Amino acid sequence: MSRKGTVKKAVLAYSGGLDTSIILKWLVEEYGCEVIAFSADLGQGEELDHIPEKAKKTGASKCFIEDLREEFIRDFVFPMFRANAIYEGRYFLGTSIARPLIAKKQMEIAKAEGADAVSHGATGKGNDQVRFELAYYHFDPAIRVIAPWREWDMNSRTALEEYAKKHGIPVPTSKKFPWSSDRNLLHISFEGDILENPWSEAPEEMYALTKRPEDAPDTAEYVEIEFKNGDAVAVNGEKLSPALLLAKLNVLGGKHGIGRVDLMENRYVGMKSRGVYETPGGTILEEAHRAVESITMDREVMHLRDSLMPRYAEMIYNGYWFAPERLVMQTLIDATQKTVNGIARIKLYKGHCRVVGRQSATDSLFNVDFATFEADQVYNQADAEGFIKLNALRMRIAAIQRAKK
Incomplete structure (x- = not known):
């Protein structure tokens, strides 16, 4: 038994980057468990190149890459767009809507492989930890969730690089772009x-x-x-x-x-x-x-x-x-x-x-006969007078009351 407790097999949401590569090795070292790597193809292209090779070199027993592109758009993005959902007026929720699908597939693999734990690389400061874990518990309320960023004491890029070098995990000598x-x-x-x-x-x-x-x-x-x-x-x-x-x-x-x-x-x-x-x-x-x-x-x-x-x-x-x-x-x-x-x-x-x-050939509610600014035979403009007076009634009553004061 490792000092972290009994975990036999964990499925890790794995991107192939430095952080999740370190997490993979860390799970093997700290929990003494078998680790299965899982990557979701959601349309990130070349980022998935060499993922299985990297995962196995770092200690994964298996690596799954699942093509989820059609399911992602059909069952997650399109339902969201039916609502015209935009967070705080600007954000189209591109990362947010991907997480439940990744978690869903991760849990399917965990069930099929008999894993008793799942893990992710989200930090303790962000939203993704919540998105992943709420989804995990939806599918299995008893699943063990391992969130390394909330457990380990590596809190800097330097600490991560030292751990990687110690365990033979390739560290980029130069990063083309410093942002994530x-x-x-x-x-x-x-x-x-x-x-x-x-x-x-x-x-x-x-x-x-x-x-x-x-x-x-x-x-x-x-x-x-x-x-x-x-x-x-x-x-x-x-x-x-x-x-x-x-x-x-x-x-x-x-x-x-x-x-x-x-x-x-x-x-x-x-x-x-x-x-x-x-x-x-x-x-x-x-x-x-x-x-x-x-x-x-x-x-x-x-x-x-x-x-x-x-x-x-x-x-x-x-x-x-x-x-x-x-x-x-x-x-x-x-x-x-x-x-x-x-x-x-x-x-x-x-x-x-x-x-x-x-x-719309079948469902248009626009009728030019009613909406036209030209002469028409279907709308009596005089009817608008009563419509306006009825809707103004509460304001007229308030005005009368103010005049009495």
Whole structure:
């Protein structure tokens, strides 16, 4: 038995970077357990190269790489976008929405492999520890969770590098970029280093998915996105799977410098932190989705759904994807999307995307006979007088009472 207690087998959420490589070795050394490495392919591309080789060299008994791209967009990103969920008015929740899926698959592997523990590389200061662990306990309330950053005494980059050298873990001699990043099909995020000064502009070399808007094409580009029941199904008439569709929008948005956000956000654990995000495809998708909603959704249904959006976004940010209140709210949101069928036309130009057209052959609530500024035979404008007087009644009564004083 190790001094940390009895753990026979642990599944580690493994990125292949220095931190999780150290965690892998640390688990073997400190817990004396078998460690299975797991990496989720969410669209981070070349970052997954050589993962199995690195994991096994560091002590993993097995390494799983799961292609979760379609599931990620279909079952996590698209349901979130039906709500137009944006945290604190700016953040498209790209990292937040990925964590419950990673945890779900990690727990599936733990069950299949007979593991009695799971582990992650999230720090004790951030949101990810909450997101991972709430999901773990949803699937197995008795699972042992090992969070090394909350246990070990390595609290600096130097300490990590010394541990790595001691155990033969390769340490980069020079790091091309000093900030940390997290990438998937929905976005890429950046934190740390120069970004910890909220007055300093993010350096241009940081951006990975988008052109500098000033360098984007001088000619605008138009894109048409078709929706069915609130989900995007085609771009410029081409039917695409969820992951391929978002990947295509990422290319279009990146070309035109769309989707850059620099914000100070409120972490769930209580502190403010600065993040820089690139969400090119998601920015276009949200604009297009709202455009189709604007012509197909009933006013009061839309306003009710919009009133729930801040709470819904907060639940995702804080890690409550599998919580009963999120599931109940999702049922209502999905019901609002049954009529969201149509096409949006979006104009892309130098960092901006805006709707310039929308149509729905089956569910449009726009009727030119009622809305026209020209002569019509269906709307009696004189009826508005009574409507206004009835709605003004409480204000008229208040005015009468003030006049008596």
